[in-house]
Amino acid sequence: MSIASVLSRLPAPRTENAVELDAGRWVRWLQDHLDPAWRPAEWRPECWLFTGSVQEPHSSVSLCRTAVCDTVVSPANIFCPFCKEGQKKSSLSAAEFARTFVPLRNRVAFGGVPEQCRFTKDGQRCVRPRHCKELCATHYTQWKTHTTRKTAGRWEDTAVPYADTPACPASACPLPGLYGRGLCRHHAQRFREHRRIHPDADVAAWAAQQPPYLAPHQFSLLPLPEPLRWEVLYGLQQVDPWLRIFEPPQVRRMVRDLAGTSTLIGDITDQQMCPRSTVAVLRMLSRVRTAVRAGHAQHTGTAPAQDDVLDLRALGQRSRTPAGIRQSKTVDLRTIRQPWLRGLLRTWTIQQRPGADEFARTLRGVELASRALAQRPATDDPARLRYDDVTAVVDAFRTALKLDGEPAGWNYRMSIASHFFALIDYGRRSGTADTLSAAFVRDPANHRISEEETNEDEIGKAIPEPVIRQLDAHIHLLGHGRARGQRTLAPDDLQLIYRTLYILLRDTGRRPLEICSLPRDCLETRNDQICLLWNNHKARRHRRRLPITTPTAQAIRTWKERREQLQSSLPPTGADYLFPALTHLATRPYLPTNYLGETLRDWADSIPHLHSEGTDTHGNPLPFDRSLIYAYAFRHSYAQRHADAGTPLDVLRELMDHKSVSTTQRYYTVSLKRKRDAVTKLAAHVVDNHGHPRPSSETAYELRSVAVPYGGCTEPSNVKAAGGSCPIRFQCAGCGFYRPDPSYLPAIEQHINELRADRETALAMDAAEFVITAFTAQITAFEQVTDRMQRRLAALPSAERQEIEEASTALRKARAGSTHTLLPLTPLSRTDPA
Structure with a gap:
């Protein structure tokens, strides 16, 4: 469709030359809105020629991948055609071939320095480049004619050396004009083809409209007619900031x-x-056309931002994704039913130019609010809105769903609510919504979206230790196959960097961003203790210290030594980071977390077998859900590992760098299912104070489970007081109501050691005999209980014994996370009333 047919649809009055006048105005508008400083090192506006530079990081241009080849290629990191032919015939890997191959060319590549013609006469040598037989094209033709026709004499007698090399008359053509009609070889052949159709064509006029001979890193807009030439140039300048690479x-x-x-x-x-275009070309054309259409709408006064359909690209909206703007490219605001709300969102978008994430969440909040307000009367008039309308909007946020229909998380619901009310505040500040009722305001007390209590220790978040051991056994596969960074690092280096990242995730429990952004000097040694220096970006607490083991520190040192050797080939922006960005195009100076996440997922998928902890009805191990293996899950595993090992709550809080102890305490909370299973297993192994079996029901077990620190208690008054009213002050071994089980073995053994220490102290103090006797009796009684329980456990099959151990660990963890405070073991001092 021509521009005349498009412009003819405009309602403005026209004259006979209206189309030509509008086309001329359109071209002048494009010329006025072009950026004269656009890519000055690459774009030559006088000849409409673009030559990609290897020095420009945002252009897909580089030298040939072969180390000693200076041929410019595009896209980057490929072989030139000559080296590609050699690589196909070679048995070496691509990396080894690029390092060792030395090209021996029989002709000069584009952009190279040609050798001179060897013809010399009277001490003057021909300066024109060699073509064949070490002669330039003219001298070669003279020699060939003389040889073919076998004329008398020598051809050198009539030949003369040339002191200059004529340029091809085509604009900016780098090839010499040594062929017919003073053209280069490329244009001479094209002109011959043109003359077959236009026999009377003038070579000078024809050459002025021809693009030069183009190398792979060049393009010319000369073949395009006006105004298309100006449209494409304008569109390219507009889409350039959207592109990750040109x-x-x-x-x-x-x-x-x-x-x-x-x-x-x-x-x-x-x-x-x-x-006939490829998908990549059509993608580029779509972006250019979008920018040109937006420019034409602005030229004609019908910019899309004035309508109810917003063109996000025309508004310059960008996203963090490498591809640029996210889908969709346009947003239909007519889905928002209230005109005042639709106008407010449109004005805010035009004036504030929000990013893709901010706009998407604001739009989602406006859509939910519009849907809620549409069910209430008089909401089309902003002056008649009431407090109850705000309540209805907040209720819609509380029950918001994700786009896939699943319930939205608390963070997402809070986010869309915050973005919506920020839009309302903007309308009042800017005067866009000056008629909005003063009653339509958020009440901090009644319009809160309460955070739902979540159990961060749900089964599946923490990768089980048996699965981690399986991952360790296949660590040699990490970094092979599909791994981000293959174009920058050699396979061995790629494997080393991702292996180090995995070890740090597994052994330190830091968040993925905290690992990827570790400083270059992240190790500190104090008093023979190695600490990891890291930054808590989430809480904005920097220079934190975490004790780590020697193997973990050695893994860091190994990668750091290799990193020093690769320093010259890595982007200088990441010089201060242990894991620097791998390309010059990276938006951050350190390795992106998505690189780590994608590589871990590909690694997990490449492992042949991953078994979970359970078995099926036939006794075969169940497969582990590989989607549960992701970078952040190792933080849960780290915390879970320490919680299961009995690490004190305050110590684990420091290790995790949690602000609130309640966050850490969630790792000590066992799910109801796991606790119920553990109670079922251990209820059958309860003993009395003499170590004799006293199995109980699950209900009875639960009633005693919070009674005393060294076992269960069935004494009625103590159970009623939740373990805070023991008549004999926890001398459990001498009590007939005492009911321990295997989950209390570590606590009983620790108490036995404490009693032994107290007995030695009493002996040193020359205490009375009955004191020593009491200590000895307690020790003997507790030892009798532990000995009999251990003998019974030893007689069980190994599988059952393993189940009991796992159940004991689960219940110990549940008791560690309990907020119940037991009665102190030391008597409290009392003050008698006067």
Whole structure:
């Protein structure tokens, strides 16, 4: 579709030359809105030529991958055609071939320095480049003619050396004009083809419209007619900030496929405009057309931001994703039923130009609020809104669902609520919503979205230790296959960096961002204790210290030594980080966390077998859900490992760097199912104070489970007082109501050691005999209980014994996380009333 047919639809009055005048104005508008400083090292506006530079990090241009080859190629990190042929014939790997291959060329590549013609006469040598037989094209032709026709004399007698090399008349063509009509070889052949159709064509006029001979890293807009040439240039300048990397070959193919097109403005699809284009070219064309259409709408006064359909790209909205703007590219605001709310969102978007995440959450909040307000009367008039309307909106946020229909998390619901009310505050501050009722305001007391109590120790968040041992056994697969960074690091280096990252995740329990952003000097030794220096970005607490083991520190040192050797090949922006960014295009100076996450997922998928802790009905191990293996899960595993090992609560809180102890305490909370299973197993192994079996029901076990620190208690008054009213002050071994089970063995053994220490102290103090006798009797009684329980456990099958041990661990963990405070073992001092 031509620009004339598009512009003819505008309602403005027209004259006979209105189309031409509008086209001229459109071109002038494009010229006025072009950036004259756009890529000055690469774009030559006088000849419409773009030459990608290897010094520009945002252009997909580099030297040939072969170390000693200086040929410019695009895209980056590939072999030039000559080296590619050699690599196909070689048995070496691509990395080894690139390091050792030395190309021996029989012709000069584009951009190289050609050798001179060898013809010399009267001491003057021909300066033109060699073509064949060590002669330039002219002298070679003279020699060949003389040899073929076998003329008398020598051809050198009539030949003269040339003191200059004529340039090809085509604009910016780098090849010498040594062929017919003063053209280079490339343009001479093309002109011959042109003359077959236009026999009277003038070579000078034809050459002025021809693009130069293009290398892979170049493109020219000369073949395009006006105004298409200006439209493409404007569109490229507009989309350049959206692109992660600029690829000249894609633009060159787009220019080729636009042959026969007069304008990018029209209703036809990209596929109809360029039916033979590849997906990559169509993607580039779509971006350019979007920018050009937005510019034309601005030129004609019908910019999309003035309508109810917002073009996010036209508003310059960007996203953190490498591909640029997220889908969708346009947003239909007509789904918002209240005109005042729709206008407020449109004005805020145009004036504030929010990012993709901020806009998406604000839009979601506005949509939910619009749906809730639509069910209430008089909400189309902002002046008639009431306090109850705000309540209805907040209720909609409380029950919000994700786009897939699943219940939204508390953080997401809080986020959309905050973004919505921030939009309302913006409307009042800016005067956009000056008629909005003063009663439509959020009440901090009644309009809160309460945080739901979540159990961070749900089964599946912490990777079980048996699964981690299986991962350790397959650590040699980490970094092989699909791993981010293959174009930058050699396979061995890639494996080393990801193996180090995995070890740190497993052994330190830090968050993925805290691991990826570790400083270069992250090890500190104090009093023979090695500490990891890290930054808590979430809580904004920096220079934290975490004790680590020697093997973990050695893994860091191994990678650090290799990192020093790779320093010259890594981007300088990451010089201060242990794991620097691998490309110059990275938005952050350290390794992105998504690189780590994607590589871990690919590694988990590549492991042949991963078994969970349970078995099926046939006794075969169940497969482990690999989706539960992700970077953050190792933090849960670290905390769970310490909680199961009995690490004191305050110590684990310091290790995890939690602000609140309640957060740490969740790791000591056992799920009801695990606790119920543990009670079922241990209720059958309860003994009395003499070590004789006293099995009980699950209900009775639960009634005693909070009674005393060294076992269960069935004494009625003590059970009623929740373990705080023991008549004999926890001398459990001499009590007939005492009911221990195997989960109390560690506590009983520790108490036996304490009693022995107290007995030695009493002996040193020359205490009375009955004191020593009491200590000895307690020790003997407790030892009798532990000996009999251990003998019974030893007689059980190994599988059952393992189940009891796991159940005991679960119940010990449950008791450690309990907020119940037991009666102190030492008597409290009393003051008698006067």
